[in-house]
Amino acid sequence: MVLPKEIPSSAENDMDSQTLSKLPISSILIIIAMQTEALPLVEKFQLSEDQKSVFPKEVPWVRYHGTYRNLQINLIWPGKDSALGVDSVGTISASLVTYASIQALHPDLIINAGTAGGFKAKGASIGDVFLVSECAFHDRRIPIPVFDLYGVGLKQAWKTPNLHKELDLKVGKLSTGDSLDMSAQDEASIVANDATVKDMEGAAVAYVADIFKVPAIFLKAVTDIVDGEKPTAEEFLQNLATVSAALDQAVTRVVDFISGKCIHEL
């Protein structure tokens, strides 16, 4: 955390975490899985691509960074798979970039933004942007006591009552799995998770953020209706560009709201 100028730098060592948490948020880490979702925000916040990566040279992860309204913004996109050339989507890449970014960049707050499938039975429509209340996995079934809970991996998002009040975002629970489609078992787990939106990264970001006790919030924009008529992949590709625009607008409003506030004012 960069200290505001009026506080002498020697005070840093004396401040406990409670005091630190009353300082305005200074560094945000935005994690976005797909380039299509990320690039409009890179432009909006006028971020620059890293010339000398903070990550090992072997990984495809891309960092964009800059300052926007007194916030130091790092936007990380896991990049293209080096062999196949597609976005490195899913929980493994998401957990790795979250881990490495926390180590390298020490953010005050993580924002995981991305597109998602939505359930119309739970009130989701195409283009809705959800502020996530909690995340869990729906494809880690381990039917052994306690391991079953580990598999579900329920994590609360950072509570943001004021953000919720100020912005008119819908609120819902997120369920994460590594498949774009949904099997009958996935569906049963998603229902058990009481989820309104379904993505491929959120709970993985939440897992790593929780280990390091970094507050994390999740913005998920609905590209396809999972319990609707159209096949997910087709609907997802059809709506990706336009829904990404809605997502980016929501992220901008959230970042504008965050600027100047401390973590407990969100």
Added chain:
Amino acid sequence: MVLPKEIPSSAENDMDSQTLSKLPISSILIIIAMQTEALPLVEKFQLSEDQKSVFPKEVPWVRYHGTYRNLQINLIWPGKDSALGVDSVGTISASLVTYASIQALHPDLIINAGTAGGFKAKGASIGDVFLVSECAFHDRRIPIPVFDLYGVGLKQAWKTPNLHKELDLKVGKLSTGDSLDMSAQDEASIVANDATVKDMEGAAVAYVADIFKVPAIFLKAVTDIVDGEKPTAEEFLQNLATVSAALDQAVTRVVDFISGKCIHEL
């Protein structure tokens, strides 16, 4: 890589990777997801637990290390989940420890050892230890061209023809997913992957090892027959201790074989 004593240390900078790969393997990273599987090997190789962790203080990952037959051995167990107290199994923890261990320890070779489900239709029996030829995922279904291949994430294990000849281990393909049970969709993907054994970590270790071009081999011991009569969880728990002993014996034989050899002699 630690250089053998007869080579002057100044030669290191001049050696290309081809020359380096002709030197005996000096550092092995063993990744094991469960404590029950790990502890007998810690004793066998007389490894010590890290006093000052090479990992961030927040993670539960445990490193055991020591020297055995001129090999520097690091055995990493992802530890107990801090909230739930169970082993941190599955692909996310496996990928994180593989990443962080490669960064901190620069191993010449990774051995991922663990228990697995086996398919009797493909020749697996309880207690068999398989040397894995290739790894893929069975629970990352992304039905979009090229993304589908990314989801499957097929990676070759390091080729070890001499190790195979010397030790009488069965050879088979491994399929990885985050569930202990198997849904109909999982089964279809496992059949498509032509897998004989099914685990919860292998392909994740392979993914990260491949990014950093660290050779990796996989030893998987069969605790339960997936296409058999008994429920997986019950059979797994019943056989975990005895099959772990068979696994540990196999890992010891593999490490004994590796000692003194270069990576291309395996």
